[in-house]
Amino acid sequence: MIVKTACFKAVTSIFAGAMLFVSLSTQAADRTKLDGRFIQGGMVIGQTEKGAKVTFQDHELLLSDEGQFVFGFHRDAPESQNLTITYTDGSSETIPIAIEQREYNVQRIDGLPSKQVSPPEEIMVRIRDDNRQIGEARANITDEDWYLEDFIWPSVGPISGIYGSQRILNGQPRQPHYGIDIALPTGSPVVAPASGIIRLVHDDMYFSGGTLFLDHGAGLMSAFLHLSKIHVKEGQFVKQGELIADIGATGRVTGAHLDWRINWFENRIDPALLVPPMPK
Ligand SMILES: [Zn+2]
Structure with missing residues (x-):
């Protein structure tokens, strides 16, 4: 087995000088304010006029009663994507969103036996x-603003895996790692990182084992993988901080850990960009 680790830039920016500018936490247009992380894997909260129609990446965004909305950027989002807003007076504006590009860790492993590369038919x-079942759970888009x-x-513990890293097995790129891994013993508590409705409870998925989805509203959904026990039911509302599951080593894993992921529709968000640094 040959293991090669390389760090490369997913997309080379010709606007390297603009990097600092796009890291700023606010991008504003005349009647709409945006706050968040303008970077691949980042999430942005917007504030606009009530009743406006907001679209991003072909999704019409669900606005809160106060005119707030959320959207996010995939791991490999391009340098710029447009947000379009049509106001109730009929006027509209298109805001080009500059997205900072990231570098991810890529590991090449060659010479593996073929059964580890392609699973058998059963x-x-x-x-x-x-x-x-994952697709059906993700299709729930809730008009809520949790x-x-x-x-x-x-969960609070040592981080053992980060967002964006990828392995290339026998020359075939695998799905990048879209979660953040927290290594803790089986039975350690998992609490709701924000309030929401439970959308999926599954005891034993092939890859992810005990699997739980939590819907934070407007297309933003957390997933918790490799759980040993799930304490909630589908359709149940849970408040931020409430115990929802126990960490485990179920599914295709080598040891007990929590894998926490976040989607905004089909875009994979980096959970680490939404929380303060991990407490010591
Ligand atoms: Zn993981």
């Missing part, structure tokens, strides 16, 4: 069924 059947809460860590 496993594929199970994986497809898991994916169908995403406005300041997110907290669902």
Whole structure:
């Protein structure tokens, strides 16, 4: 087995000089204010006029009663994406959002036996069924604004895996790691990082084992993987900080840990960008 680790830039920016500018936490247009992380994997909260129609990446955003909304950027989001707002007076504006580009850790492993690369058919059947249930859970888009809460860590412990890293096995790029891994013993508590509605409870998915989805509203959803026990039911509302599950080592893992992920629709958000630094 040959292991090569390389750090490379996913997209080389020709606007390197603009990097500092795009890291600023606010981008403003005339009648709309945006706050957040303008970086791949980042999430942004907007404030506009009530009744406005806001679109980003072909999604029409759900506005809160106060005119707030949320959107985010995928791991490999381009340098710029447009936010379009149509106000109730009929006028509209298009705001180009500058997105800072990141570097991710990429590891190449060659010479693996082929069964580790492509699962057999009976496993594929199970994986497809898991994916169908995941798709159905993600299709729940709620007109709620729990995403406005300041997110907290669902578990406090050593970070053993980060967002964006990727392995290339026998030359085939695998799905990048979209979560943050927190290494703690089986049975350690997992709490809701923000309030929401439980959308998926599954005891034993092939890859992710005990799996839980928590919907924070308007297309923003947390996932918690490899759980040993789940304390909540689908459709249940949970408040931020409430115990929802126990950490485990279920699914395809080598040891007990929590893998916490966040989606905004199909975009993978980096959970570490939503919370303060991990407490010591
Ligand atoms: Zn993980």
